[in-house]
Amino acid sequence: MPTVPLIEYEDASPAVRAVYDDIMATRGIDWVNNFWKALASHPDLLADTWQRLKQVMAPGALDPLTKEMIYLAVSIANGCDYCIASHTAAARAKGMGEAAHGELIAVAGLAAQLNRVVQAYRVPIDDRFEGPPAS
Amino acid sequence: MPTVPLIEYEDASPAVRAVYDDIMATRGIDWVNNFWKALASHPDLLADTWQRLKQVMAPGALDPLTKEMIYLAVSIANGCDYCIASHTAAARAKGMGEAAHGELIAVAGLAAQLNRVVQAYRVPIDDRFEGPPAS
Amino acid sequence: MPTVPLIEYEDASPAVRAVYDDIMATRGIDWVNNFWKALASHPDLLADTWQRLKQVMAPGALDPLTKEMIYLAVSIANGCDYCIASHTAAARAKGMGEAAHGELIAVAGLAAQLNRVVQAYRVPIDDRFEGPPAS
Amino acid sequence: MPTVPLIEYEDASPAVRAVYDDIMATRGIDWVNNFWKALASHPDLLADTWQRLKQVMAPGALDPLTKEMIYLAVSIANGCDYCIASHTAAARAKGMGEAAHGELIAVAGLAAQLNRVVQAYRVPIDDRFEGPPAS
Amino acid sequence: MPTVPLIEYEDASPAVRAVYDDIMATRGIDWVNNFWKALASHPDLLADTWQRLKQVMAPGALDPLTKEMIYLAVSIANGCDYCIASHTAAARAKGMGEAAHGELIAVAGLAAQLNRVVQAYRVPIDDRFEGPPAS
Amino acid sequence: MPTVPLIEYEDASPAVRAVYDDIMATRGIDWVNNFWKALASHPDLLADTWQRLKQVMAPGALDPLTKEMIYLAVSIANGCDYCIASHTAAARAKGMGEAAHGELIAVAGLAAQLNRVVQAYRVPIDDRFEGPPAS
Numbered sequence: 001m002p003t004v005p006l007i008e009y010e011d012a013s014p015a016v017r018a019v020y021d022d023i024m025a026t027r028g029i030d031w032v033n034n035f036w037k038a039l040a041s042h043p044d045l046l047a048d049t050w051q052r053l054k055q056v057m058a059p060g061a062l063d064p065l066t067k068e069m070i071y072l073a074v075s076i077a078n079g080c081d082y083c084i085a086s087h088t089a090a091a092r093a094k095g096m097g098e099a100a101h102g103e104l105i106a107v108a109g110l111a112a113q114l115n116r117v118v119q120a121y122r123v124p125i126d127d128r129f130e131g132p133p134a135s
Numbered sequence: 136m137p138t139v140p141l142i143e144y145e146d147a148s149p150a151v152r153a154v155y156d157d158i159m160a161t162r163g164i165d166w167v168n169n170f171w172k173a174l175a176s177h178p179d180l181l182a183d184t185w186q187r188l189k190q191v192m193a194p195g196a197l198d199p200l201t202k203e204m205i206y207l208a209v210s211i212a213n214g215c216d217y218c219i220a221s222h223t224a225a226a227r228a229k230g231m232g233e234a235a236h237g238e239l240i241a242v243a244g245l246a247a248q249l250n251r252v253v254q255a256y257r258v259p260i261d262d263r264f265e266g267p268p269a270s
Numbered sequence: 271m272p273t274v275p276l277i278e279y280e281d282a283s284p285a286v287r288a289v290y291d292d293i294m295a296t297r298g299i300d301w302v303n304n305f306w307k308a309l310a311s312h313p314d315l316l317a318d319t320w321q322r323l324k325q326v327m328a329p330g331a332l333d334p335l336t337k338e339m340i341y342l343a344v345s346i347a348n349g350c351d352y353c354i355a356s357h358t359a360a361a362r363a364k365g366m367g368e369a370a371h372g373e374l375i376a377v378a379g380l381a382a383q384l385n386r387v388v389q390a391y392r393v394p395i396d397d398r399f400e401g402p403p404a405s
Numbered sequence: 406m407p408t409v410p411l412i413e414y415e416d417a418s419p420a421v422r423a424v425y426d427d428i429m430a431t432r433g434i435d436w437v438n439n440f441w442k443a444l445a446s447h448p449d450l451l452a453d454t455w456q457r458l459k460q461v462m463a464p465g466a467l468d469p470l471t472k473e474m475i476y477l478a479v480s481i482a483n484g485c486d487y488c489i490a491s492h493t494a495a496a497r498a499k500g501m502g503e504a505a506h507g508e509l510i511a512v513a514g515l516a517a518q519l520n521r522v523v524q525a526y527r528v529p530i531d532d533r534f535e536g537p538p539a540s
Numbered sequence: 541m542p543t544v545p546l547i548e549y550e551d552a553s554p555a556v557r558a559v560y561d562d563i564m565a566t567r568g569i570d571w572v573n574n575f576w577k578a579l580a581s582h583p584d585l586l587a588d589t590w591q592r593l594k595q596v597m598a599p600g601a602l603d604p605l606t607k608e609m610i611y612l613a614v615s616i617a618n619g620c621d622y623c624i625a626s627h628t629a630a631a632r633a634k635g636m637g638e639a640a641h642g643e644l645i646a647v648a649g650l651a652a653q654l655n656r657v658v659q660a661y662r663v664p665i666d667d668r669f670e671g672p673p674a675s
Numbered sequence: 676m677p678t679v680p681l682i683e684y685e686d687a688s689p690a691v692r693a694v695y696d697d698i699m700a701t702r703g704i705d706w707v708n709n710f711w712k713a714l715a716s717h718p719d720l721l722a723d724t725w726q727r728l729k730q731v732m733a734p735g736a737l738d739p740l741t742k743e744m745i746y747l748a749v750s751i752a753n754g755c756d757y758c759i760a761s762h763t764a765a766a767r768a769k770g771m772g773e774a775a776h777g778e779l780i781a782v783a784g785l786a787a788q789l790n791r792v793v794q795a796y797r798v799p800i801d802d803r804f805e806g807p808p809a810s
Contacts, residue, residue, distance in 0.1 A: 001536035002257045003358045004371075033264070035249075038256040042372030048457065049249070055453075056241045061234035066201055067242050070208045074246035076795045077212035079349055079619055082253045083246070084797060085264040088543045092268055099196035101544075102582030105795045106191045107202050111209035111218070113788035114170075114184070118217045120751045120780045121173035122137045122759060129168070129220040131406035133227055136671035138763045139776075177777030183592065190588075211390045214484055214754055219392060223408045236409075237447030240390045248383035255346045255375045257354060266541035267581075271806035272527045273628045274641075303534070305519075308526040311807075312642030318727065319519070325723075326511045331504035336471055337512050343475045344516035347482035349619055352523045353516070355534040362538055369466035376461045377472050381479035381488070384440075384454070388487045391443035392407045399438070399490040401676035402716075403497055481660045484754055489662060493678045506679075507717030510660045518653035525616045525645045527624060542797045573804070575789075578796035589789070596781045601774035606741055607782050613745045614786035617752035622793045623786070625804040632808055639736035646731045647742050651749035651758070654710075654724070658757045661713035662677045669708070669760040673767055 006037035016040045019050050026054060033086060065094040073108045141172035151175045154185050161189060168221060200229040208243045276307035286310045289320050296324060303356060335364040343378045411442035421445045424455050431459060438491060470499040478513045546577035556580045559590050566594060573626060605634040613648045681712035691715045694725050701729060708761060740769040748783045 009020055009032070019040075020032045039046040057067050068091040075083035088101070096104070144155055144167070154175075155167045174181040192202050203226045210218035223236070231239070279290055279302070289310075290302045309316040327337050338361045345353035358371070366374070414425055414437070424445075425437045444451040462472050473496045480488035493506070501509070549560055549572070559580075560572045579586040597607050608631045615623035628641070636644070684695055684707070694715075695707045714721040732742050743766045750758035763776070771779070 002259060003354065003537060004256055004368075005537045006259075031263075033261045034258050035253055035256075038258045039252070041368065042375070045252075045372055045376050048460075049252070052453065052457075053245065053249070056238075056245050060238050061232060062204075062238045062242075066204070067238065069197075069201070070205060070239060070242045071246045073205045073208050074212045074243050075250055076791050077209045078247065078250040079791070079794045080250035080253055081794070081797065082258050082260050083250050084543065084795060085260050089264045097196060098544075098581065102585055103191075103195050103197045103202065104205060105582070105792055106585050107197075107205045108209050108795065109788040109792045110187065110191050111206045112213065112791045113784040114188070115210055115213040115215035115218050116751050116754070116787040117174070117180075117184070117780055117784045118170055118215055119754045119756070120759060120783065121139055121170075122756065123169050123173045123217050124137060124141075125217055125220050126168045128166075129224045132408060132410045138672060138759065139773075140672045176773065177780070180777055180781050183595075187588065187592075211386050214386070214389045216389070216392065219390060219408065233409075233446065237450055240387055240447070241450050243390065244383040244387045247386045248379040251346050251349070251382045252375055252379045254349045254351070255354060255378065257351065267543060267545045272529060273624065273807060274526055274638075275807045276529075301533075303531045304528050305523055305526075308528045309522070311638065312645070315522075315642055315646050318730075319522070322723065322727075323515065323519070326508075326515050330508050331502060332474075332508045332512075336474070337508070339467075339471070340475060340478045340509060340512045341516045343478050344482045344513050345520055347479045348517065348520040350520035350523055352528050352530050353520050355530050359534045367466060373461075373465050373467045373472070374475060377467075377475045378479050380457065380461050381476045382483065384458075385480055385483040385485035385488050387444070387450075387454070388440055388485055391409055391440075393439050393443045393487050394407060394411075395487055395490050396438045398436075399494045402678060402680045481656050484656070484659045486659070486662065489660060489678065503679075503716065507720055510657055510717070511720050513660065514653040514657045517656045518649040521616050521619070521652045522645055522649045524619045524621070525624060525648065527621065542799060544796055546799075571803075573801045574798045575793055575796075578798045579792070585792075589792070593785065593789070596778075596785045600778050601772060602744075602778045602782075606744070607778070609737075609741070610745060610748045610779060610782045611786045613748050614752045614783050615790055617749045618787065618790040620790035620793055622798050622800055623790050625800050629804045637736060643731075643735050643737045643742070644745060647737075647745045648749050650727065650731045651746045652753065654728070655750055655753040655755035655758050657714070657720075657724070658710055658755055661679055661710075663709050663713045663757050664677060664681075665757055665760050666708045668706075669764045 002034075002038050004038055004041040006034055007040035008037065012040060013043065015043050016046065019043075019046055022054075023050060035082070035086070065091065065096065068094050069096065069100075069104055073104060073111075076105070076108045077112060137169075137173050139173055139176040141169055142175035143172065147175060148178065150178050151181060154178075154181055157189075158185060170217070170221070200226065200231065203229050204231060204235075204239055208239060208246075211240070211243045212247060272304075272308050274308055274311040276304055277310035278307065282310060283313065285313050286316065289313075289316055292324075293320060305352070305356070335361065335366065338364050339366060339370075339374055343374060343381075346375070346378045347382060407439075407443050409443055409446040411439055412445035413442065417445060418448065420448050421451065424448075424451055427459075428455060440487070440491070470496065470501060473499050474501060474505075474509055478509060478516075481510070481513045482517060542574075542578050544578055544581040546574055547580035548577065552580060553583065555583050556586065559583075559586055562594075563590060575622070575626070605631065605636065608634050609636060609640075609644055613644060613651075616645070616648045617652060677709075677713050679713055679716040681709055682715035683712065687715060688718065690718050691721060694718075694721055697729075698725060710757070710761070740766065740771065743769050744771060744775075744779055748779060748786075751780070751783045752787060 023032055024030060039049060072087040072091050075087055158167055159165060174184060207222040207226050210222055293302055294300060309319060342357040342361050345357055428437055444454060477492040477496050480492055563572055579589060612627040612631050615627055698707055714724060747762040747766050750762055
């Protein structure tokens with residue numbers, strides 16, 4: 001069970017409903033997932049989080065599917081079960097096929113392994129990797 | 136300093152040299168970075184790691200740049216300093232521009248934050264997110 | 271299911287019962303939570319853990335509620351579900367209100383995000399932050 | 406070395422300078438630390454991060470020192486070296502004495518230990534810890 | 541529920557069945573655990589993972605029980621619930637008694653605590669710990 | 676630089692000296708490493724930490740080398756650089772050879788990878804892995 005009540009649309013304040021409405025309109029769906037219903041106990045955090053998520057995940061130099069897969073990979077690295085469930089679904093909805101899913105898991109697993117192998121050997125950083133790119 | 140000696144090409148056994156040669160040929164460069172020189176203390180681990188990295192990072196359903204950015208995002212999530220330095224350089228070499236770099240960091244940061252917010256609220260998984268996609 | 275049996279009071283050895291009694295007396299309650307019942311399979315670890323927790327969480331330069339919130343924030347950062355459930359309850363019992371709960375989650379989430387952003391940029395430490403305070 | 410150039414005030418764009426000015430004015434100091442100089446490569450992320458940090462760390466139900474210590478504890482849990490250096494300094498500037506520093510480390514260490522012990526035993530959550538508080 | 545279907549033996553392709561057969565033959569058992577049934581959605585990852593696990597966990601300079609306990613300790617450090625359940629069972633099957641189990645958890649917990657305490661103090665590395673062993 | 680002064684023997688209080696003396700006597704060496712010199716700023720934490728480390732790492736159902744390798748593996752999983760340096764040295768001093776070192780890193784890396792792969796697939800726990808061993 002969650003540590004706060006999940007606030008349904010019909011029980012929400014106007015400010016919370018406004019966020020729910022924007023989530024549904026932006027996504028073109030008619031429901032809101034539990035993450036937002038939990039955040040609704042802290043309306044400022046809800047509004048700020050939604051605004052940022054909408055902005056950060058919008059198309060830019062990276063397309064939405066690439067961003068979604070990066071988000072999923074970080075969620076795997078942090079072992080967040082809810083996040084893995086919701087962002088696997090989101091990445092699929094944006095076009096991630098099963099082969100891509102398998103490759104994402106393979107890359108995320110390899111990185112998790114080699115991150116720790118590198119640290120185990122205390123590998124010194126090569127001069128060629130140091131610093132920002134030459135302008 | 137590393138926990139094992141870094142083994143240079145001229146001091147390497149034929150088996151290790153063969154891996155170094157393949158790394159340089161595959162990447163089209165004339166040097167090997169320190170990670171491989173550390174792994175060379177354990178030649179089986181070196182050969183296995185290189186074979187897998189070559190295979191996992193090869194073009195597939197996902198292109199090499201997308202895989203490199205996923206790898207970098209996991210390295211950020213795990214706080215591996217060497218890995219961040221080397222894979223930021225690698226992603227740039229494969230075409231990640233500065234705007235994409237900024238967006239990758241923004242997505243990785245957002246995911247790190249919301250992973251923990253979700254866990255703090257102990258959000259129950261929505262039925263709609265449960266399970267594999269319908270076939 | 272736990273990886274060891276949960277040992278109930280009536281099945282416990284005298285040494286384990288003594289710890290259970292001290293937990294209940296110290297907390298002014300008439301029950302012991304599952305964490306201690308699991309630890310009871312390894313009585314030395316049980317006794318040591320309880321002694322240290324009692325000492326570390328006691329009033330000192332920091333008050334018990336501040337300590338409890340620090341403990342909860344670390345549990346969120348480590349994604350320990352049981353710990354989040356039990357220490358959210360404990361912090362509430364010590365006076366954490368809903369607004370404070372929301373602020374704690376906001377701070378813990380912000381830190382989780384910026385910890386990783388800092389590492390992604392490999393930010394060098396400012397000289398002014400180096401070292402212990404001047405005496 | 407950082408993965409992006411550190412942008413000094415005299416080299417910054419007007420938008421970045423406006424953030425630097427607000428940081429200095431808000432904190433009552435005449436310098437900006439390296440974290441912001443790195444973020445300045447991605448001005449949107451800089452502006453958003455500063456606005457949120459200013460808001461999240463402001464006095465509320467929790468006072469600024471308590472928030473600073475929670476931030477520091479999460480940084481310790483995530484092993485972010487820069488963050489530990491900068492937020493130890495910040496917590497001291499806000500009044501954390503040496504005894505409080507030691508207690509914060511003791512609590513954060515204890516939580517890190519017991520988070521993992523709980524998970525090792527796979528402790529089931531007690532019914533009494535489940536869910537939001539009764540209204 | 542898993543993010544991919546669990547593939548049972550009777551529904552598996554010949555390539556997947558070959559891996560399942562080798563798992564059962566190597567372990568001397570007549571069933572395959574869910575991890576492999578999930579991996580079977582990505583047959584290349586399944587085959588590679590099984591080959592490596594079989595090789596890495598085989599007797600060498602370290603015996604299989606020691607390797608299993610190291611694996612379990614890392615799983616505890618990463619908070620992987622499935623892995624803790626399966627590798628606690630595996631370590632017991634290889635001879636880990638209850639006293640050894642308790643000591644493993646005590647060591648893993650102590651390391652988790654002191655890892656973070658060391659980082660909180662930003663302890664500089666002693667010269668005597670630097671580098672590979674003198675040859 | 677550390678966040679507290681490193682306290683040398685000649686500057687230490689009698690209580691701190693007593694711990695330093697016991698560390699040197701127990702280990703049969705004539706120096707104390709920086710971790711203890713940092714902890715000496717908080718003498719209660721120093722004394723408690725040393726007592727527990729001495730007790731937890733002592734021979735029991737597991738021998739000291741096995742315990743040391745478990746400690747090292749957790750330090751690798753947590754990415755603690757100082758801890759990796761010091762406990763690699765300690766494990767070598769207790770008899771870990773280079774082949775064993777390589778195998779430890781291989782197992783720790785494999786576990787780090789598969790912990791995350793398991794979580795990515797949200798693998799349900801097999802009934803056979805549930806719960807404590809039958810008595």
